[in-house]
Amino acid sequence: MNDMVQLIEPIIPALRRYARGLVRDRSAADDLVQDCLERAVGHWHQRRADGNPRSWMFAILHNLAVNRFRGQKRRPVHIEIDEAAEPDVARTANQEQTVEVRDILRCVDQLPEEQRSVLLLIAVEDLSYAQAAEVLGIPLGTVMSRLSRARNRLIELMDGAATEQLSKPFLRRVK
Amino acid sequence: MNLRPISEEELHAFVDQRLDVRRREEVAAYLEAQPAVAKRVAAYGRQRELLKTGYASIADEPIPSQLNLASIVERQKRPALASWWMSAAAAVVMLCAGGVSGWALRGVTQSPQGIAALAQEASASYAVYAPDHVRPVEIKASERDALIDWTTQRLGRRVAIPDLSASGFRLMGGRIVATAHGPAAMFMYDDDHGTRLVMLSRRMTVDQNMPMAPQTSGTLNGYTWSDNGLGFSLVGPATPDRLHPLADEVRKQTSPDI
Numbered sequence: 001m002n003d004m005v006q007l008i009e010p011i012i013p014a015l016r017r018y019a020r021g022l023v024r025d026r027s028a029a030d031d032l033v034q035d036c037l038e039r040a041v042g043h044w045h046q047r048r049a050d051g052n053p054r055s056w057m058f059a060i061l062h063n064l065a066v067n068r069f070r071g072q073k074r075r076p077v078h079i080e081i082d083e084a085a086e087p088d089v090a091r092t093a094n095q096e097q098t099v100e101v102r103d104i105l106r107c108v109d110q111l112p113e114e115q116r117s118v119l120l121l122i123a124v125e126d127l128s129y130a131q132a133a134e135v136l137g138i139p140l141g142t143v144m145s146r147l148s149r150a151r152n153r154l155i156e157l158m159d160g161a162a163t164e165q166l167s168k169p170f171l172r173r174v175k
Numbered sequence: 176m177n178l179r180p181i182s183e184e185e186l187h188a189f190v191d192q193r194l195d196v197r198r199r200e201e202v203a204a205y206l207e208a209q210p211a212v213a214k215r216v217a218a219y220g221r222q223r224e225l226l227k228t229g230y231a232s233i234a235d236e237p238i239p240s241q242l243n244l245a246s247i248v249e250r251q252k253r254p255a256l257a258s259w260w261m262s263a264a265a266a267v268v269m270l271c272a273g274g275v276s277g278w279a280l281r282g283v284t285q286s287p288q289g290i291a292a293l294a295q296e297a298s299a300s301y302a303v304y305a306p307d308h309v310r311p312v313e314i315k316a317s318e319r320d321a322l323i324d325w326t327t328q329r330l331g332r333r334v335a336i337p338d339l340s341a342s343g344f345r346l347m348g349g350r351i352v353a354t355a356h357g358p359a360a361m362f363m364y365d366d367d368h369g370t371r372l373v374m375l376s377r378r379m380t381v382d383q384n385m386p387m388a389p390q391t392s393g394t395l396n397g398y399t400w401s402d403n404g405l406g407f408s409l410v411g412p413a414t415p416d417r418l419h420p421l422a423d424e425v426r427k428q429t430s431p432d433i
Contacts, residue, residue, distance in 0.1 A: 009244050013234035020233050034241050041251050046388045104225040122191060123223045124230050144184045151219045
């Protein structure tokens with residue numbers, strides 16, 4: 001039992017971060033992580049003893065998130081850059097964060113869920129490609145093609161965001 | 176130098192630092208000669224940095240109390256108390272807040288799901304039918320075909336009746352039993368000492384493919400698993416050492432492709 005706590009506890013911050021990337025809303029993300037922890041505790045004896053607990057936890061979390069999206073019969077609400085309310089976008093932002101960081105957080109939110117999850121697992125959580133494949137239950141080749149699409153799409157979105165910054169600098173604060 | 180062509184995958188592996196030293200140098204040399212590709216790869220790298228920075232603060236936040244692992248473990252140790260308390264709390268909320276918000280809490284009051292639920296249902300079927308000396312089964316082993324027809328019709332899927340005679344257990348017969356998750360097929364076996372085993376099988380909407388998990392309550396042991404949307408639980412008053420190979424045998428016979 002102590003074993004379990006020692007293995008799971010250090011993963012919680014990363015689980016929260018990944019959940020937030022998936023569902024955006026802070027309390028919904030933490031509810032998801034809570035579900036994930038409950039399942040992990042309840043099913044601890046069922047995990048493969050030689051498996052990586054980190055991948056296993058991420059897989060549980062990911063499946064719960066996907067089931068939740070399905071249950072809602074739709075993906076989380078798509079938010080246009082211009083419509084994104086400031087507090088939501090600034091959810092992780094602090095004063096020192098650059099415009100570029102804020103832009104990428106907005107842009108990554110616009111990626112389709114399947115591309116976003118691959119990118120977050122690899123670029124933010126530092127999972128290996130094989131671990132990401134295991135977490136998402138997809139072949140390695142699919143991981144690579146989604147990663148590639150995610151990154152290229154993100155370049156386009158970031159270019160768009162940068163252009164927008166330049167072209168309408170004065171329209172932002174009108175209200 | 177004859178350079179192995181660089182693949183798109185390797186460009187990503189370069190960014191994610193997943194290449195070995197030698198290949199990393201080869202890719203770096205290639206990028207020096209290919210400014211357009213280098214620009215794209217640099218953009219990938221910049222994305223990585225920005226994402227790391229952007230999401231870093233979430234992992235640094237203090238962990239909210241709802242995610243306190245010790246209390247989650249504690250709660251699961253006392254499932255009966257916890258669920259009583261939660262049901263009571265949910266009932267209060269429903270009374271106060273009315274139907275709509277109460278309905279939103281239905282998840283909280285749900286009983287176990289998936290194979291955990293199936294394991295409970297198998298134990299309950301054992302407790303009700305195995306001690307029955309008058310009519311433990313509805314259809315006897317001699318009418319095996321009728322039993323298969325009935326269970327197939329009610330479950331909407333054919334469940335093979337495992338043959339455990341090599342391990343000394345004879346099929347007594349079976350019946351359909353009610354569960355909160357729909358009809359289940361129950362088959363009962365006994366050996367020369369009168370030890371009875373119950374196998375319960377039903378369709379699964381949750382946990383459609385789960386590895387075999389052991390369960391114990393009092394003197395009753397069991398193994399529960401699911402394959403391709405069909406769940407199985409074998410329970411009986413036998414030791415895990417004796418029951419486990421029987422469960423493996425059941426699994427082998429019910430899912431020939433495993």
